[in-house]
Amino acid sequence: MMRSWKKVGVTVLLLMMVAGSAFAANVTFQVNMDIQNQLGNFDPDAGDIVVVRGDMNGWAGTDLQCTDDDADMIFTLTTPIDDGTYGFKYVIVPGDASPDIWETAIDNRSLTVAGDDVVLDVVYFNDLDHIVESYNVTFQLRMDVQMESGAFDPDAGDFVVVRGDFNGWSGVAETLTDDDGDSVYTGTWEMDEGTYGFKYVMITDEGATETWESRDNRSFTLDGGDLVLDPVYFDDQEIVLIPTDVEVLFRVDMSVQIINGNFDPDADQVVVRGGHEAIGNWGGDTAPVLVREQGTDIYSSFVQFDQLAVIVPYKFVIHTGGNPDTPVWEELPQGGNRTFYAMQGLEDNFPPGGNGYVELFLDPVFFSDNEGGPDVDVDLTFVLDTRAVYYRFEEDTDFAASIGSIDAFYVAGPWNEWPWNDFGPEFELHDDGVAPDETAGDSIYTVTLTFLQDSGLDVIYKFGINGLDNEGPVGANHSFHMERDVTEQTVVDTFGTVGDWFDEWIDRLGVRDLGFSTVIPVNFSLKGNYPNPFNPATNISFNLPTPSVVTLRVFNLLGQQVASLTTNKLSAGSHAIFFDAAKLSSGTYFYQVEAAGQKLTGKMMLLK
Incomplete structure (x- = not known):
């Protein structure tokens, strides 16, 4: 009996020792949920709970649930935790089985346990200790210079929007208007207090072209009341133009287009077309034809403009076979058009003795800004995250009805002549786990295409579901600048980022x-x-x-x-x-x- 008792006693003692060493100390968590309750993010009466997730429980589960026994909206939990340092966050688990709400405005919280009990300070969920107030912000933008230059024509349906941190840098919901016809476009919207970056964006060509301000982001801080921003010029361009008789030398380098077979010097013409009658008013019948400079592949011509007092947009255009009805327009990597204006200080020196027109010599440019390259054939792999498409298909019945089913994804560009509704199988992306695709069924689609030497470093492209142009607005494209001498390159995209059609579903992708x-x-x-x-x-x-x-x-x-x-x-x-x-x-x-x-x-x- 004594021996048996001793054995049992040792066992009990060992169990007591193990039990005594399993946890080093009690930790008390405290989180104030009052603001979240007022905001409607947390309702304990509806079954919502708040839990702790961190290194101590694998950042998952509801085992560490906080409770509010005295109904003061401060939820607490006391639990034993081993010695060590832990990261953690508070998480709202809704009672209706909707997605969990994590603290996202803060870095991971942390605690250190070193033998003694720990009582953490009371903190607010997401460190939000007050209801964020909202105030009105009035934007004011002068568009007179852009209108005079022909770059912006409200009568043709052009409009201007403001995009920034407050709207995800996308969309047209914040469209400015000019109700009194003074060329100052304004708009007032309610926003939460805070500091925001933003830019103005012109939408032209029936929505096909977006021209962003090229300057650094503008910014404002909203704190304590409504705010009226000072009027500014689009892109800070406030040039005062004096009517001037000017002759402009246009020059374009066609060498790469000749090498690629896109331009035949013996049969084709290159012209300049733009927003002025001297260059055809964008038409081709009266557009000036450029002439090849001796011993080069540069084409040029002087064009005279009478009393020019506007900024003139233009592009170089190939007339295939000399026919203006078969134009091949430049596609600039940055989008939009080229521009020029008659700045002050120009002189009339050509021909010798002058002719009444001052000269403006434009620097030669490559057609479509294609300077040649790559120096090698490039196998370019397109990697496309399509998860936003599937999310939208499941939730947006109108969208689902419009496409019927998700059968295939294709990539198009000027390099394959934008073959909407008529794609060859080589332009289809795949999610089958066969190289270059890594994992079948993960909604990441891939295809590898070969771009030949000197086809151009800037690749313009767009994706489509079932072979249709449905990723974003017409003219809204992706672009990728290839390395000059790397034979295998990869570009990674998310479907829908060329516009705002899929923003609601893209926003949830994160990391x-x-x-x-x-x-x-x-x-x-x-x-x-x-x-x-x-x-x-x-x-x-x-x-x-x-x-x-x-x-x-x-x-x-x-x-x-x-x-x-x-x-x-x-x-x-x-x-x-x-x-x-x-x-x-x-x-x-x-x-x-x-x-x-x-x-x-x-x-x-x-x-x-």
Whole structure:
């Protein structure tokens, strides 16, 4: 009996020791849900609960539920947790089974347990401690210079919008109007308090062309009352033009078009057509024909303009076979038209002695800005995230009825003559797991096409469902600038980012883990992003030595954070995160990848 008792006693003692060492201390979490309740984001009477998710529970589940026993809207939880340092967040789990609501406006919270009980301070969910007030903002934009130049014609249906942080840098909901006919376009909208970046955008050619301001983002801060912004000129262009008799020398380099077979010097003509009667008023019958300069592939001609006092838009155009009814227009990578105006200080020196017209010598440009290249044949792989299409198909009955079913995705561009409704099978993207596609059935479609040497570095393209032009408005296209001497290149896109038709569904995509290798790295390291430069998306690769939640932050050159994305807990291995910058402006950005308290920084360039 004594021996048996001793054995049992040892067992009990060991169990007590194990039980005593299983948890180091009690931790009390406290979160104030009052503001979320007032905003309608959280209603405990409807079955909504708030939970803690973090490193201590694999960032999942509802086992760490906070409760409000005294009905003061401060929800608390006391639970034993091992010694260590943990990241965590509070999460609303709605009672109606709708998606969970995470704290997104903050970085991961953290706590350290070191033997003693811990009572965390009361915090507000998402650190939102007051109801955000809304005020009216009035925008004012002078369009007289653009109207005088012919770049903007409201009588032809042109209009101007404002886009910025407040509308996802897209759409036409914020359209300015000129009710009193003074060429000052205005609009007033209600917005939450805060600081916003924005730009004005002209929509012309019956919605086919969008011309963004080329300057840095404008900004304003809304705090404590309504705000009326000062009137500004579009793109800060306030040139006062004096009527001037001017002759303009137009010059275009056709060498690349000749090499590519797009222009036959013996049969075709190249002309200049634009928004002035001297260059045909965009028509071809009276457009000036350019003449080949001796010993070169540059075509040029002087054109006289009487009393010119506007900014003139224009393009170079190939008349195939000399026929103005078969034009091949320039397609500029940046979109829009070329422009010129008669600036002050020009002189009349040609011909010798003058002829009453001052001269404006325009620099020679390549047709379509195609300077040649690539220097090698390029196998360009298009990678297309189509998840937004499937989301919309499931939720938008009108959209689903309009396309019937999702049968195929195609890519089109001027290089295959935009074959809408008449695609060859080589232009279809696939999601079958056969190279270049990596994983079957993940809604990521791919195709590899070969672009020949000297076909041009700038690839203009657009995707379509079932062979139709339905990714965005007519004329709204993607563009990709190829490396000159790299034989295999990749461009990553999300369907619908050329317009705002799919914004509601694109906005929920966020960050996507593209997979990992089973080789476990020794250190946390950053492998960089590819492609770089990119438009509009890139893959940011890194190594994780241990499982961890990863946070990606993106900053502009001013150090302002423009994006922040947090993954679920990722396994140890080599990972790539898909980052879509469709809503950001062109420029250089820094990105920071954080895991397990370590931060690594990289640099990338967005070219649109």
